[in-house]
Amino acid sequence: MAKITRLEQLTTNKFLNLFHAKGVNDKGYESNYFIASRNKDKSGLMITTHENEADGVGIYALYGEKHDKVVMVKQYRYPIDGYIYEFPAGLCEKGEDYREAAVRELHEETGLVFHPIDAKKMYEAPRFSSVGMTDESVAMVYGYADGEITDKYQEAAEEIQVVIADKDEVRRILKEEHVAMPAAMQLYHFLADEDPFAFLNI
Template identity: 55%
Template sequence: MGKINSITKQTDNRYVNLYNVKATSVHNTPVNYFVASRARDVESLKLVTRKNKPDGVIIYSIYGENHDKVVLIRQYRYTLGDYIYEFPAGLVEPDENYHEGAVREMYEETGLKLEPIPVAEAYQKPYFTTVGMTDESCATVYGYASGQISSKAQEATEEIEVVLADKEEVKRILQEENVAIMTAYMLMHFLEDKEPFAFLNQIK
């Protein structure tokens, strides 16, 4: 196992910062590594706390009386200079758990009401996103969405289109569009499951 010698905060931004990690590898060679993190300071980094508290939440929700549509957003992302299909998602506030965060984020991004469903911990606990670059982790909340689509609660900096996609549209999206990887894997379940969330019954 490598040894971390020092950590220096490189930036001072509100939502994400860059940290420089100086280390010695298991092969006794020097390591100069950079980590992007939601942490506000060195002491809050997951490599320091060793605690995997979710930074954000993603929401896999089904819509419609026949439970035949999945709620997606088509969002412009400056990292790509293009649009990408994702699940509704967002950061968890300090004073809320991730189920509460999911309900809030669903409303803010889509105008829809989310009714979360209980699932085994293995399906909802926070997992890491792009661990070669960041310590960010996200929990997943599953549920059923209802109501009317609205953009009234979206932030002025956001460019979001809400998409209620059936299986044919999901097939097209996977074949032709930019899709976030976590969303893509879940959409593959949506295509294969005869009943919504059937795969969630594999672990009890």
């Protein structure tokens, strides 16, 4: 297994930082690797802790009396200089349970009230979002949403449009729009399964 020989912090930002790792693998190849992280300093990196804790949450929420619509957001993202369809998501606050974070984040981004369901741990376990460049880990939380949509709780830095999509609109989005990978994978269940959450019972 590769060994990290040096770790240097390059930025000191609030929400995202860049680290430089030097290492050597079991073939003797020496690498310079740059890692983006939600952590404020080296002490919280998975390189240091070797613990996988949720930095944030993704929220898969069904909406409507028949639970036949899904809550999405259309959000401007700087890395692509354009809009992308995603599930509502956000960062966990220090010491906050990820399910509590999901309730808070859905309300902040959409104004809706989120009711998480009790899914097996394997479906909510934190997963790495893009491990080739970051140690960010995200827990997916499933449930139902109700209430009225509003943008009054959104942060000034956010450019978010709330989308309540039925199956026809989801098909259009998948065919025509930029879609975040985690949302796309879950939307396939939404389209194919009579009960979109049926897979949670496997």
